[in-house]
Amino acid sequence: MKQEVGGKVRATLQPGLTNRLTKYLRVTQQLIEEGRDAVSSKELGDFTGINPVQVRRDLNAIGFSGTRGVGYQAYDLVEAVRAILGLKQTYNIALVGAGNLGSAIASSTILPKRGFVIHDVFDNDGDKIGRTVGNIVVKHIDELKKSVGEADEIIGIIATPSASAQEVANLMTDAGIRVILNYTDVLLHVPYNVEVHRIDPTAQLMHTLYYLTQVGGEAAS
Amino acid sequence: MKQEVGGKVRATLQPGLTNRLTKYLRVTQQLIEEGRDAVSSKELGDFTGINPVQVRRDLNAIGFSGTRGVGYQAYDLVEAVRAILGLKQTYNIALVGAGNLGSAIASSTILPKRGFVIHDVFDNDGDKIGRTVGNIVVKHIDELKKSVGEADEIIGIIATPSASAQEVANLMTDAGIRVILNYTDVLLHVPYNVEVHRIDPTAQLMHTLYYLTQVGGEAAS
DNA sequence: CATTGTGAATCAATTCACAGCA
DNA sequence: TGCTGTGAATTGATTCACAATG
Numbered sequence A, B: 001m002k003q004e005v006g007g008k009v010r011a012t013l014q015p016g017l018t019n020r021l022t023k024y025l026r027v028t029q030q031l032i033e034e035g036r037d038a039v040s041s042k043e044l045g046d047f048t049g050i051n052p053v054q055v056r057r058d059l060n061a062i063g064f065s066g067t068r069g070v071g072y073q074a075y076d077l078v079e080a081v082r083a084i085l086g087l088k089q090t091y092n093i094a095l096v097g098a099g100n101l102g103s104a105i106a107s108s109t110i111l112p113k114r115g116f117v118i119h120d121v122f123d124n125d126g127d128k129i130g131r132t133v134g135n136i137v138v139k140h141i142d143e144l145k146k147s148v149g150e151a152d153e154i155i156g157i158i159a160t161p162s163a164s165a166q167e168v169a170n171l172m173t174d175a176g177i178r179v180i181l182n183y184t185d186v187l188l189h190v191p192y193n194v195e196v197h198r199i200d201p202t203a204q205l206m207h208t209l210y211y212l213t214q215v216g217g218e219a220a221s
Numbered sequence C: 001c002a003t004t005g006t007g008a009a010t011c012a013a014t015t016c017a018c019a020g021c022a
Numbered sequence D: 001t002g003c004t005g006t007g008a009a010t011t012g013a014t015t016c017a018c019a020a021t022g
Helices: A015-033 A041-048 A052-061 A074-085 A100-107 A141-151 A162-175 A201-214 B015-033 B041-048 B052-061 B074-085 B100-107 B141-151 B162-175 B201-214
Strands: A091-096 A116-123 A136-140 A155-158 A179-182 A195-198 B091-096 B116-123 B136-140 B155-158 B179-182 B195-198
Touching: A015 A041, A015 A052, A015 A074, A015 B201, A041 A052, A074 B201, A091 A100, A091 A141, A091 A162, A100 A116, A100 B100, A116 A141, A136 A141, A141 A162, A155 A162, A155 B201, A162 A179, A179 B201, A195 B201, A201 B015, A201 B074, A201 B155, A201 B179, A201 B195, B015 B041, B015 B052, B015 B074, B041 B052, B091 B100, B091 B141, B091 B162, B100 B116, B116 B141, B136 B141, B141 B162, B155 B162, B162 B179
Parallel strands: A091 A116, A091 A155, A116 A136, A155 A179, A179 A195, B091 B116, B091 B155, B116 B136, B155 B179, B179 B195
Antiparallel strands: none
């Protein structure tokens, strides 16, 4: 399944591995912002919940080496992972829903920091059209297909009321969106070639609370 | 590691299993809302990204049986999983940040549907104190410790600007909060017995885009 | 001397193949 | 016939122990 081409590792990496790499990436980027220079496998493990040994194996697997007694060079690590994951380019995003949630997402720095640009914001409320959220002028939802085509957007975010979510998803898939971030609590039905990710905070809560209540209040790693 | 007490499975389930159970739970709850009665392991697999065989093994492991040719009884499944995970009670949540994001979270139905109640909302902006977001009156952040104690809150949500996030986290841990949902892009430093979950939409994006770009546009499962 | 890098052992997850039942 | 339930094989992840090294 892996194939090496020349010196460059252009393989098809395992799902588990790429998933973990994104975690190392985000943590390391934040540590850099705090002024950190090197990062150890133990730290990466602590912040990601992944075993330090696994961290070392993973970084090794993508051909990235650290220095013993010190750790991994933070900036180089970020670059290496971004290169491996093909995240050197930026992606345009179509955001639908200009209410509180949409405004918050459009104003957040979290997406631009990772190379994602909210390029268009849509709504169906006439009052909101023409206003700006996070420096972007809100367009009418009817323009979605045209805009998505022009800006080559393959990522869409649904931040509408639940009742509109499926309808918006239909518009998005019709317009050629390939990945949907769904902030509503609706289970979207989409074609097989479109991927939906649900932003659901309760997922992690439920899992955590199980252990918290099991052990009766004491810590769990 | 597992121990059965009487007929009831009061074990300490594996992390992987509990994690998967929460996914089955959320999907099944949504399918019920769509009017569904039974759900098959294949459907659960499709919506959660988990192998159908694994789904069946998991449900079997918690002593839940389906009917061949039909699937699993949706309502019973929800009840069984909630019982196993100890999610029959409700949890009070302290939300800090009454801006766009905080308002969106407070108004969302996603938390109450899963047994989580946003019981208090805090901010440090005098203009916002006394206003209501999602039916809750905003209090000053100075009252956090008192309120958390009174309402027995162990879950906190940080929906402030990034600059305030660590400070809020400190207040929360000091007040006895055990689980923090962090909506900012700051890497929070907390005591070992406090668990932080970061709501970061880019995690899933990066992972997905890797495969999307690798295969050049064709579908992946 | 803290931390990387790895072999070997163990445990969990995935997958195949198919029997068994409504 | 469609879906559950499960043995057996395989693959991936975790953990232990420890050598190596900057």
